[in-house]
Each structure stands twice: as structure tokens, then as C-alpha cells.
Amino acid sequence: MAALKYSRQREAIIDFLQTRKDHPSADMVYMNVRKEFPNISLGTVYRNLTLLSDLGVILRLHLEDGVDHFDATTAPHFHFYCTQCKSVLDLDLEDSPSLVTSAQEQFAGKIQGHATYFYGLCDQCIHK
């Protein structure tokens, strides 16, 4: 029942997210979209991020740092979180359907998906 109407701000938010692979926080989105829309408010950013993730257009990630992160790649994939530099990366494993399948075999409810993140040290943080 949404009856969504177009807005340039929302488009800019989606566009920005699609250029990034590092899963920005709402504040990051805000600071960047502000270059194009200096008057955009943080509330508008949050409203759109919430709307878009409710619609499934983007993903909302809950990591360990207390701030939500957003991801324009909605195809199932895995994430890596560096405990040192706090960066977030995509991991492209082939294996994800079998994970859900094997979980489903042992679970009476209906599994619709999963959120998985690996944690540890990223390549850069190891070498310094």
C-alpha cells in the first residue's frame, strides 16, 4: 500500500549506495549526499534508508560497532568485519544456498535467509 512517489533525494541516496562497496553508515550517506543536496536533513536520509530496506531494495546490517550499515547489493552474500579498522567487506562465497538448506533440514520453522559476517583482521591490518 505504499504509493511511493519519486524524490530526487531518495534517488541520490540509492545512487550513492550503489557506487560504494564498503557499506556506509547513515551518517556517511548523509555527508556524501549533502554534496549534491546541501540542505538534505539527516532525518530524510534515515527515513529513506529505512524505507528502502523495508522494501528490500537495500540491506541494513547490524555489526558490532553500534551503527547500522547499508548495502545496495541485495543478492545473498557474506560480509567480513575487520575488528581492528572496522571496515566492512563483501565476501563472495559460492556456498550460501547449502547453508540455508542444511539449517532448514534441522529446523521445524521456515528459514527465509541468513545474515552472516565473518570477523577477524583484514589484509591491510595484518601487514602493519
Place this chain on the structure above:
Amino acid sequence: MAALKYSRQREAIIDFLQTRKDHPSADMVYMNVRKEFPNISLGTVYRNLTLLSDLGVILRLHLEDGVDHFDATTAPHFHFYCTQCKSVLDLDLEDSPSLVTSAQEQFAGKIQGHATYFYGLCDQCIHK
């Protein structure tokens, strides 16, 4: 350099968590431990939960509902989150070192572990 000292409140918090398999929030812990220590403060509950999860005695889970959940089972396992009733369950999958292993094969950094939760509808929510 911790130099931990005993406290009855902390013990009660751990004891309570060990009796539960539903991964209570800090507020749940607070309400229950209050039966035994009516004057305990929410701050003390948070301080101990944070301390214990930093020490690795318990796990702190970041789910979709915006509140942190705590788990006294620290052995690697999976979680299920019901998107309808918001309950959290343990899933005992044949532990998959293969998950970390296969991820590690394709990743230059060092993977130390993973947090995985499945989401969907639990058995009870399907049948109503």
C-alpha cells in the same frame, strides 16, 4: 590487567543467563536479577554484561530489533531470529568449520570466526 573482584550481582547475572536459552536483552536480565537484588541498577547490569562479553564469558548478539542480546553459550553455534515474534533460538548445525575454511580460502585477511543468524518464521508462528 583486570584484577577482577567477586560480586554477588555479577554472579547472579551469569547464573541467570545460564538458565536461559532465549538470549535475553539487558533489560530482561535486569528485570529478572531484580527479583534477587531489588536494588540492582541497570547500569550495573550493563557494566557486567559488557565486561563479561569482553572477557569472552558470554556473547553479545546484534540482531535486527535494535537491542543487544546476550548468550551464555560461547561455543560456536548458529542463531535463528523469528521475524514475527522476535524470539531467538539456537540452531545446532553440524558445526561447519567448512564455512570458515571455505571463506578463508578466498580471503587474504585472517578470519577468526563468524556470527551467523538465520531469519524467518519459527515453528509456532507458522502454525497460527
Place this chain on the structure above:
DNA sequence: TTCCTTGCAAATCGTTTGCATAATG
């Protein structure tokens, strides 16, 4: 004109923290 969206600011809410006091080792 109707209803969605925005900007702004205030409100929420989970969590953390400063401080004086109590308990532990």
C-alpha cells in the same frame, strides 16, 4: 487537489559514564 516527502527540531531509547559510597582481597 491529494498525498507523499522534506527540513527542522524535539523526542526516544538503548547504552555508557561520572561520582560518591560500599564491598572485596
Place this chain on the structure above:
DNA sequence: CATTATGCAAACGATTTGCAAGGAA
């Protein structure tokens, strides 16, 4: 006695929300 833990309340920070004005259908 030295140090850690507690209770209380205030502070914090991320996110949400009410409202009046602006923009899309």
C-alpha cells in the same frame, strides 16, 4: 589499605517522529 564494584542519575549517540511547508501524481 588499595582497588574494584555498586547505585543513582545525568550524559550520550544513533535513530525516530511530529509538524508545517514543498513537490509529485
